Amino acid sequence: MxxxxxxxxxxxxxxxxxxxxxxxxxxxxxxxxxxxxxxxxxxxxxxxxxxxxxxxxxxxxxxxxxxxxxxxxxxxxxxxxxxxxxxxxxxxxxxxxxxxxxxxxxxxxxxxxETGPRASQAAALGFGRMLAHELKNPLASVRGAAQLIERETDLDATAELARIIIQDVDRITRLADHWSGVGDIQLGALSLVNPNRLALTAIESLVRANPAAAGMIEERFDPSLPDAWGDADLLHQTVVNLLQNALDAVAGLNEPKITITTRFDTGPRSRNGDVAAPLLLSVTDNGAGILASLGSGIFTPFVTTKPAGEGLGLAFSARITALHDGQLDYDSAPGRTVFNLRLPISRGELT
The missing domain is CATH 3.30.450.20 (PAS domain)
Structure with missing residues (x-):
């Protein structure tokens, strides 16, 4: 030296x-x-x-x-x-x-x-790595669809798979655009977003990337749930993150089970300050649970319970939820962990 x-x-x-x-x-x-x-x-x-x-x-x-x-x-x-x-x-x-x-x-x-979901809004939190992490899920979906095209002989089915690839590549591009230049997540085009449709498209993305997940997921939807107002791409990615975490949590179980639920909730957690957030989308798994010592720190970047995890998915999801004036919380015990995404009703639904 x-x-x-x-x-x-x-x-x-x-x-x-x-x-x-x-x-x-x-x-x-x-x-x-x-x-x-x-x-x-x-x-x-x-x-x-x-x-x-x-x-x-x-x-x-x-x-x-x-x-x-x-x-x-x-x-x-x-x-x-x-x-x-x-x-x-x-x-x-x-x-x-x-x-x-x-x-x-x-x-x-x-x-x-003590930390909480708002901690994920700090400036220097490794946003480039977070972007790379968020691109993994739609890229896995694209790869799954491409592999199916390789084996597909029916032209109509091939056309549908090509449409899925184009859709997911467009989503990747929009996600990258959200991050480029500003170093932070920003909302893109806003539209009516139905929680049930949000859940279904997230399940489709997850299953395309990992077909084995199909048999683990149970759907419990409230068909009368009104729309939220937000960035459909970012909310989609938030729900995919919650589902992927649940899938990781049940890996290796003899009877893995994931339940995705939507309902209207007016309980004590259904507010973000002065904003009511009664539209509830929950993802429940029967995995080992989250250490109580992590607390709300689970939403902080680089905090992870996975042996090879990046600790970015929940930080990303908490940030997205906060941008929509919503709330992300969880309850966990051995054998049952539930993450709750809570969103406000679209103003148009209130008139």
Missing amino acids: TGPARSAADWALGAAEQAAIPIIVFTAEPRLAWANQPAQEWFGLSLRTLQRADLRLAFPGSGRLLDCVAQAAADRRTVVALGEGLGANGVSDLHACWSEELEMVTLSILPHC
Whole structure:
């Protein structure tokens, strides 16, 4: 290492040593390479002991901490976990940041702060990666339709599949346009959007990308539900995200079940401030559930319960819902998790 580079590294370590929060550096294996004084006090172990110890054995409660570091190293990205219970040290927020240059993970342990759906509106939240994440679902649908065309011999059926491909490619283009230039999600063309139709088109997209999902989904629609007013593409993507999360949650179950429900709800959650949002679209799955410690942080970018997840789908969905003056919330317990998308009635429906 050259002199200037060594000086820069020494400066960085010196700054980390002076930090008031625990900061730990892990190698890609991952193995603890260095810890500042607050981290040594946090563990109650010296640096020499930390470097030689198996933390899972030496420090009860470190399992989730090491899982975050391992995921950041394996995926070459930043992993955030909020509200983690870490033994006697209570509840903390973990930020594990991968450095491509150093090929190391820097872990910061911060006091836990409550977050919510509005947190997803902050400016510097990795919008480019979020866009790439959102394009995956319609691209999977396009791929599924193209594969069907390969095997299809009936010209009418082929024409219908080609129409689906064009429709999804147009949706990808519109999604990209929403993000380009401004770095944030913006509403596009607004129109009447019926929650039942929204649910059906989202199911169709999901099943085209993953035909096995068809047998898992049960529909329970209120046929008299009035329309919402909004951006049909972004709302469509929001519901696809909720369905995809449910599909991920039930993966590997012997009897996976996803239920999508629409109904009119005037309960205590059906308001966003002064705006009534009684149009309810719910997605329920019978998966393992979401850790209670995540709380509303589940809607924060890069927070994920999936081993290889990006933690962006729910942040995107929360942002879209907020732009429509709606609300996104959830209830979860082992064997039953339900996400609720709540939207206002179109003004035209009220006149």
